[in-house]
Amino acid sequence: DQQVKQNSPSLSVQEGRISILNCDYTNSMFDYFLWYKKYPAEGPTFLISISSIKDKNEDGRFTVFLNKSAKHLSLHIVPSQPGDSAVYFCAASAHSGNTPLVFGKGTRLSVIA
Amino acid sequence: DAGITQSPRHKVTETGTPVTLRCHQTENHRYMYWYRQDPGHGLRLIHYSYGVKDTDKGEVSDGYSVSRSKTEDFLLTLESATSSQTSVYFCAISRLAGVSEETQYFGPGTRLLVL
Numbered sequence: 001d002q003q004v005k006q007n008s009p010s011l012s013v014q015e016g017r018i019s020i021l022n023c024d025y026t027n028s029m030f031d032y033f034l035w036y037k038k039y040p041a042e043g044p045t046f047l048i049s050i051s052s053i054k055d056k057n058e059d060g061r062f063t064v065f066l067n068k069s070a071k072h073l074s075l076h077i078v079p080s081q082p083g084d085s086a087v088y089f090c091a092a093s094a095h096s097g098n099t100p101l102v103f104g105k106g107t108r109l110s111v112i113a
Numbered sequence: 114d115a116g117i118t119q120s121p122r123h124k125v126t127e128t129g130t131p132v133t134l135r136c137h138q139t140e141n142h143r144y145m146y147w148y149r150q151d152p153g154h155g156l157r158l159i160h161y162s163y164g165v166k167d168t169d170k171g172e173v174s175d176g177y178s179v180s181r182s183k184t185e186d187f188l189l190t191l192e193s194a195t196s197s198q199t200s201v202y203f204c205a206i207s208r209l210a211g212v213s214e215e216t217q218y219f220g221p222g223t224r225l226l227v228l
Contacts, residue, residue, distance in 0.1 A: 004155075006155075034216060034217075041222075042221060043220050049214060100161050102158075103148075103155040105153060105155040106155050
């Protein structure tokens with residue numbers, strides 16, 4: 001049973017517009033959530049995280065929103081740039097990060113110039 | 114840069130042969146992890162380590178063993194490789210990303226093909 005779900009395998013967005021990537025989770029014990037970005041032939045790169053005591057975390061063009069009651073989080077990228085084209089993985093853990101991460105299957109974002 | 118290297122970066126081997134992948138870190142982190150990435154599956158945990166000689170199994174540990182005899186090295190061994198172990202393998206370490214939250218950082222990966 002998938003504990004972390006990214007239901008959209010792919011997403012296309014025009015340059016300059018907002019990209020919204022979604023993630024749902026089922027395990028109530030998860031209290032730390034992360035987004036990773038992955039280019040082909042490279043390792044995943046940490047992008048942004050949020051702990052369950054917050055509902056929003058922002059870092060430049062990237063904002064993560066957490067809705068605990070819905071067990072849903074989303075990553076907003078604004079404005080989207082062609083260099084943002086990559087696969088984005090949502091991940092979750094219990095107890096803030098040292099506990100092994102559970103990953104979603106990823107969403108491939110294509111930003112079209 | 115989390116100071117993680119993986120070797121080899123690419124390997125082709127035959128079914129039934131043993132294979133060892135190495136993960137090396139330079140920052141003395143306690144926690145290390147091995148994941149595999151396959152199309153349609155995201156990343157899945159194979160084994161992890163929380164200190165020298167301290168390891169535990171992950172979601173997909175069957176057919177794999179690990180060893181950690183020193184802090185900087187975490188080895189993943191396929192005792193007898195099978196075609197289902199064709200994958201990209203990522204090592205990760207855990208370190209502080211902010212004030213109090215540990216975050217995992219990944220190495221560049223090893224692409225393994227088992228024929």
